[in-house]
Amino acid sequence: MKITVLYFGQLKQQAGTASETLEMDDAPVAELYRQLKKRHGLSMPFENLRAARNETFCKGTEAIRADDVIAFMPPMSGG
C-alpha cells in the first residue's frame, strides 16, 4: 500500500527530505519508524518522538492504512 511520511525538525534534516511517498506492507507506526530509522540513519529512537496519523497524534501500536499520512516529530521546541 502507498503512504506518505512527513519529517520535521532534525528528523527532516537527517532524512534529507520533508516528505516521501512509500510502498509498505501492513505494519504499526513504530515498526514503520524502525524501518525508516535504519534506511535514513535517523538518530532518535521512536520512544523520544511523537507520531501522528492523518493529522492526529497516535501511538506506536496504531495500524497504518492505505493512503495514510504519517508524521514523525522530534520533541517540540516552540515558545
Place this chain on the structure above:
Amino acid sequence: MIIRFSLSEDSIDPVTLRKDLPRLDAGGYCSFEGWARDNNLGKTVKELTYEAYVPLALKQGEAVIRETLERFEILDASACHRTGSLSPGDLAVWIGVCSAHRAAAFEACRYLIDRIKETVPIWKFEAYSDGTSEWLDPTACGCAKTQT
C-alpha cells in the same frame, strides 16, 4: 467555532491580538510574550526559524487553550505563535488570558505557555554567529525542566 490559537508568518502585534479579550465581567488580563533571545547555551544567536506542522499545531493549540479554560477560573484565552524566520528581539509567541480575579489569570497564563511549548508541534532552528546551526531539542540537554 471561535478561533483562539493562531500561527503567524508575519510579526505578531499584541495590540491587535488582545482586542477581543476585554469584557465587562473580567477584572483583569494577564499576558506573556516569548521573545527571540540573542544567546543560547553560550552561543550568539544570529537568526531563528520556527517550523510548524501547521494543521496539527492549530488543532493542538486549540486543544490546550480549551484545556486551560476548563482547568482555571478564567473567562477567555488566546495565543499566537510565529513561524518562519525571526531575528533576536522579535516576538515569538504571545498569550493573553482574562479572568474575574488576577490569580487565575497569572496561573493560567503560565500553564498555557508551558503546554504550548511541550505539546504543540513547533520546532526552533537556531543559526549562530560562529557559522554553526542546529535544531533545538529541549530534552537533549536535560534543561527543559529547569530553563523555565
